[in-house]
Amino acid sequence: xxxxxxxxxxxxxxxxxxxxxxxxxxxxxxxxxxxxxxxxxxxxxxxxxxxxxxxxxxxxxxxxxxxxxxxxxxxxxxxxxxxxxxxxxxxxxxxxxxxxxxxxxxxxxxxxxxxxxxxxxxxxxxxxxxxxxxxxxxxxxxxxxxxxxxxxxxxxxxxxxxx
Amino acid sequence: xxxxxxxxxxxxxxxxxxxxxxxxxxxxxxxxxxxxxxxxxxxxxxxxxxxxxxxxxxxxxxxxxxxxxxxxxxxxxxxxxxxxxxxxxxxxxxxxxxxxxxxxxxxxxxxxxxxxxxxxxxxxxxxxxxxxxxxxxxxxxxxxxxxxxxxxxxxxxxx
Numbered sequence: 001x002x003x004x005x006x007x008x009x010x011x012x013x014x015x016x017x018x019x020x021x022x023x024x025x026x027x028x029x030x031x032x033x034x035x036x037x038x039x040x041x042x043x044x045x046x047x048x049x050x051x052x053x054x055x056x057x058x059x060x061x062x063x064x065x066x067x068x069x070x071x072x073x074x075x076x077x078x079x080x081x082x083x084x085x086x087x088x089x090x091x092x093x094x095x096x097x098x099x100x101x102x103x104x105x106x107x108x109x110x111x112x113x114x115x116x117x118x119x120x121x122x123x124x125x126x127x128x129x130x131x132x133x134x135x136x137x138x139x140x141x142x143x144x145x146x147x148x149x150x151x152x153x154x155x156x157x158x159x160x161x162x163x
Numbered sequence: 164x165x166x167x168x169x170x171x172x173x174x175x176x177x178x179x180x181x182x183x184x185x186x187x188x189x190x191x192x193x194x195x196x197x198x199x200x201x202x203x204x205x206x207x208x209x210x211x212x213x214x215x216x217x218x219x220x221x222x223x224x225x226x227x228x229x230x231x232x233x234x235x236x237x238x239x240x241x242x243x244x245x246x247x248x249x250x251x252x253x254x255x256x257x258x259x260x261x262x263x264x265x266x267x268x269x270x271x272x273x274x275x276x277x278x279x280x281x282x283x284x285x286x287x288x289x290x291x292x293x294x295x296x297x298x299x300x301x302x303x304x305x306x307x308x309x310x311x312x313x314x315x316x317x318x319x320x321x322x
Contacts, residue, residue, distance in 0.1 A: 026320065027316060027317065027320040027321070030316070031312075031313055031316040034197065034200075034312075034316065035204065035309060035312045035313070035316075037197070037200075037201045037204075037205075038200075038201055038203075038204030038205040038207070038208050039205070039208055041201060041205075042201045042202065042204060042205020042206075042208065043205055043208070043209070045202070045205060045234075046205075046209065046231075049230060049234075054230060055229065055230025055231075056222065056226060056227070056230065058226055059221075059222055059226065063221055063222070064222070066221070067218070067219045067220075067221055067222060070218060071208070071212065071218050150194075150198060153194060153197050153198060153201065154191070154194035154197075156197075157190055157193050157194045157197055158187070158190045158191070158194065161190050
């Protein structure tokens, strides 16, 4: 069975059909998905701002990270749950949408980006935090995070026009 | 020249015509509209959660507020500028849309509140710590801005 066929059968299930036909499903779930960007992506921006030297310079990177993650983690949970629901409701048409694929590829890149930050730069931030200068690699990661998230949001908007 | 004339002129103009007939122009402008909204709303989440005492407590409010206020304003201006270009190709549709009118009214109230009373409370936060200011003002700010967002979402769904 191919992935498209799996998506097709998901889309045909009774509850997926139920989602699509419920008047409030798309307004509420899509609205929550989009507005929770401010609780996830928007908060990660704080860390990017700190790493790029645009603000919060009196605070350490680890402190900003800790403060951001406390709310960004539940924020991302909301975005993911609503995103999965939106996917399930129209799995086949979403899966075959090219903007959706670019969006997913970007999310994978963002994951890799975050993992590199976590493992290469974050374990010993104190080493460069004390000196006050952010390593160029960590700055590049912050800049890439900004650009990738913008592409993710744009793809999300563009794909909705073709469903 | 009346406002109606102005809408008609912009409606007939070449630039707006290109926007109206292009498949991708409006979705791309809307993407930037969403960047602006995300910037603005996240700034409101950060500032108001900090004032309510439910987040970002390790960072001093004035240290937090300085860059966050700037990115709130930048996000709002971006959302307004892009919103204008979503509106202009089809003003009649929006003018007849109740959700759009609700959104614009809420936006006016939100801006007025944010840049007058709210800003004053934010600046005096270190000295004046009256409970009603720490609770009512941030809650009202969150409520107003997220209502603008929900009303925006309703434009497409409810009409």
